[in-house]
Amino acid sequence: MTTTTTDNPVYKLELASSPHLHSRWNTKQAMWLVVLALLPAVISAVIFFGFYQLLIIAVAIGFAVGTEAVIKKIRNQKVTITDGSGIITGLLLALILPPNFNLAFTAIGSVVAIGLGKEIFGGLGYNIFNPALVGRAFLQAAFPVPMTTWTKPNFTEVDSITTATPLSAFKFDSVATELSTMFIGNIGGSIGETSAIAILIGGLFLIFAGVVNYRVPAAMVIGAVIFGGIFWLIDPIAYPNPLFHLSAGGFLFGALFMATDWVTSPMTLKGMWIFGLGISLVLIIIRLFGGLPEGVMYAILFMNAFVPLINRYTRPRVFGEVK
């Protein structure tokens, strides 16, 4: 029989590999804070696109968590669905899909996001690419037409079922959308990406709660203003102004929720600036010169691939080390 001494506290030596970064929250708490921060975006989705979007979100989360549980079972590992990461992946994936998206496709996207985006690399913490974006990239390649069919938001006078997003309107028809409309979110676009104000509320909450580092979003905003601004100054008619870049498409959502993913963004402070600026540079190139109107997803995935390299070259010097 073992005797437990209540007088002496039990000291446990925990062994972990570097980096020894300290965080205010443990993984589980942080994940639930992210879910909380995404609520304004979910509410804006219901306001602008209707209650059907909740069904998409439920299917995405259900299949993401289910896939994770099944794969962990097959591989005889501890089932870790309660850490909330599968829920986040499903929720994020649902919010970047087009409104009224097919539920079966949503389920495929969730399975791919968790299976190919995360578990195949070994689970949470080992993935190179943001799982939700992997899922969306797969859907974009598998079902290009449904993925670019944008249901119109609820409060428009135009009598049609679908609409163009501000980015495709600008790119293909040279129509600029009013910035104030884009700020509130009454525009065509992905489920949770249209309302800039709802995303900002959630994102700023995450930054002030200390869950995500402000450097990556800040670097992305600065990068978009610089790189977008250069082209705008060259030709204000052919190229949109930097504020349009900031509020259009998935920029804010990507900057605040996708690029700041703990696993797939750099660990060093200098690396975060490089990462954010890099995303913006790739994004502006895709938006202005690429074949697609929007490129936040590919820009973030592209820079995700560079994260190990960035970490390696921005490693802080050991104290006292002479160069």
Place this chain on the structure above:
Amino acid sequence: MKKQLTLSKEYLKGLWDQNPVFKQALGLCPVLAVTVSAINGIAMALATTFVLTSASLIISSIRKLIPTQVRIAAYILIIATFVTIVDLVMKAQFPELSKALGPYIPLIVVNCLILGRQEAFSSKNTVGRSLLDSLGMGTGFLIALFVLGGLREIFGTGTLLGFQVMPDFYEPWLVMILPAGAFLTLGLLFGAANSYLQKKEQDEKNYLIEKYLKAKKEADEMGGQAKWN
């Protein structure tokens, strides 16, 4: 000297133990490029097998005549002869298939599977063994291309060998017939093959350990009389 395999093993090793695609990862360029459908995969594999077998026969029969210094050039010349035959025959008899496979038929010349087998096997073995080896490798290549092409066709277009296998409501996944689908499918197949092998190895190890422990226990019970190496 290395122990020679039995003749049947010489053929069978290409099917799985030394499968050109899953084990040796040879000739992946046509594997990835042409497998948008099962029929393309089969045609490519048959063309490759023909070139491989014919070249192996010629090279193994004249292996002592080829000077070592120019052997690669000699191999390529012989392989290119048969590739030209295949290319012309396919253009004349199966123009549609020839169009679908495009430049990948002429590119068989530089398929590393063919050159690799000549260098590693035909130049050192008898005609009979070379024939069996190349036929085995060709069959292994056929299996790999058929599996890959079949999977991509089922998911990418909902058919297999032109027959509809998926229900009507199935929406084809366009990505599977794009290059990205080839990499994804091949990677998953590699992963499945490797994890199967690892499991088998682990099982064998566990079995041996169990056997050892059991035998040791029995020996201990006998009073430690038995000898252990």
